[in-house]
Amino acid sequence: MKNNFESSPLKKFKAFVNNLQSRTQESKYRNKSIDIGYDKNFGINIYIDGVNIAIDHLNPNADIIFVSHAHMDHIPNIPEEISKDLENKESQPKYLCSKITKEIAKVRSRGKFNLPESSWLLGRDKNYPQSVDYNGISLTLLENGHTYGSLSLFIEGSEKILYTSDFITEDRALLNGQRVIKGLKPIKCDRLIMECTFGAPNFIFPRSQEIQKDLNEHIEKEISKGHPVILLGYAFGKSQIILNTLSSSHRILLDKNIAKLTKILENQGIIFNKWEPYRNYNKKQLINFNDYILLIPPYYMFNDPYKSLITTGAKIIYLSGKVLNESFRREFPADKYIPFSDHCDFNELEKFVENCNPEKIYLEHGKIEEFSYFLYRQQYVNTEIFALN
Ligand SMILES: [Zn+2]
Ligand SMILES: [Zn+2]
Incomplete structure (x- = not known):
């Protein structure tokens, strides 16, 4: 299929893309109540109201480590020595992940994913959503339909932030309808951090x-x-x-x-x-x-x-x-x-953004430029858009 943007005024497109901001952890986030950044050595970091949340990675400054699911690019490398160190540390980071993610990640990483049992803050229970309060913010784990055990993270503090990770929105009925895997439902939020693997208009999948x-x-x-x-x-x-x-x-x-x-x-x-x-x-x-x-x-x-x-x-x-x-x-x-996918198609991504209605959008994975350009053209002109890569 031909690139849909070929007919668009290319100049405008380029000018817009240059506006995309890649953030790094070097930004002095400690002076603000909220900062979302991407560090090449670690990954995405969310700092809110004094709490530092590392997404799918281990980072020396983290208070919370959120592990969204057990695909290889989302499993933090935590060898046993480090895990032991963490356990002895006075203020050890707490982690959030599902039991399934924990079990699968351990096997897939060949033992390099060892989180100390004592710091597992949320995710043991099989039923979602589930929430916990941590130093004045609330953290909620939500099912997102991407794969077995996969979760999104909803953070409520001075602002509401939704981190989708890889996700779908559709509920999928499997085993001839006997079992349903639930997709992620949109939530009104101030900041939306969303994957856009298939964020180009040629990616439309059947239901x-x-x-x-x-x-x-x-x-x-x-x-x-x-x-x-x-x-x-x-x-x-x-x-x-x-x-x-x-x-x-x-x-x-x-x-x-x-x-x-x-x-x-x-x-x-x-x-x-x-x-x-x-x-x-x-x-x-x-x-x-x-x-x-x-x-x-x-x-x-x-x-x-x-x-x-x-x-x-x-x-x-x-x-x-x-x-x-x-x-x-x-x-x-x-x-x-x-085209059987575990990610949202273009239409689902668009609808999701519309219903979350955020002031700031942070995009990761895949078609970031195409999708931001699309948002820009669809009356999201006042929304700030950032690329996390
Ligand atoms: Zn994945
Ligand atoms: Zn992924």
């Missing part, structure tokens, strides 16, 4: 019900023609949500990484469709079967054993919001692409 129908119908069609199906999806979160989207009665197999993470979620009480680990079979056996559904992480398609299954007739379905990009499709040849 989750339609996607589920499309996926299941396509699988049945292929299997009825004698073709087994391989589904490509990110190992944590996406794969498990796909697993719980399948309505098929055929054999469902999981690659060993996906199986390991699914097991952890099962131990946390999440119910999944019936599945088996791929290792229950060998390549030769599977080449003779023509009715299985196999979930693997995308890059694994280029290597054996999965490569052999593909060259002997298995059909590939790639599930990601990125499939709407032609260059991405060239990188990952597949028989079918489904």
Whole structure:
């Protein structure tokens, strides 16, 4: 698709982009009641009413560490020695994260995510929202539908600040409607810190019900023609949500990484469709079967054993919001692409901003320039927009 901004007056666009401000922690935030910044060595930091909140990272000045979810780029590196140090420190930072994030992050970081049990301030409970008061501000954890255990943070002090992290707004009904993963609902706030991975107008995704129908119908069609199906999806979160989207009665197999993470979620009480680990079979056996559904992480398609299954007739379905990009499709040849995403599409982002109605917006991830330009044109001229990157 052609860039939608090509027809816009380019000069104006450039002038606007130059107005974007990247903030760093060097700003003298201690003189103000609120400062939001991005430090290249650490990440996003929110300072409000004397409390310093580190987002998805460990930072020596933090009072609070918020860990939004267990995707690799959001897991703070906290080796055991540091964790021990923190525990002995008189004013140890407190942390907020869900039990699922804690368990998955520990395994995915190969032990480099060790937060001392004594400083876990909020998130043990499985029900959300949940809040705590800390030194005069209130912190609330909210479900955001991005992945299992993922949370957004709502801060109330001298101002209201919402940090979305990666999120979706739609409630997704999985396991044929038996289980719902709740999306994030907009909240009126003074400052909104929002991801905009798909903040360009060419990223519009079908609703989750339609996607589920499309996926299941396509699988049945292929299997009825004698073709087994391989589904490509990110190992944590996406794969498990796909697993719980399948309505098929055929054999469902999981690659060993996906199986390991699914097991952890099962131990946390999440119910999944019936599945088996791929290792229950060998390549030769599977080449003779023509009715299985196999979930693997995308890059694994280029290597054996999965490569052999593909060259002997298995059909590939790639599930990601990125499939709407032609260059991405060239990188990952597949028989079918489904824009099945764990992020908001362009319309959801727009609606979200409108309903939160903030005075200041801070954007992170992805299409920051395109989305800020869009906001600028949509009567958000008086809203201050910052890029956090
Ligand atoms: Zn994520
Ligand atoms: Zn992310």
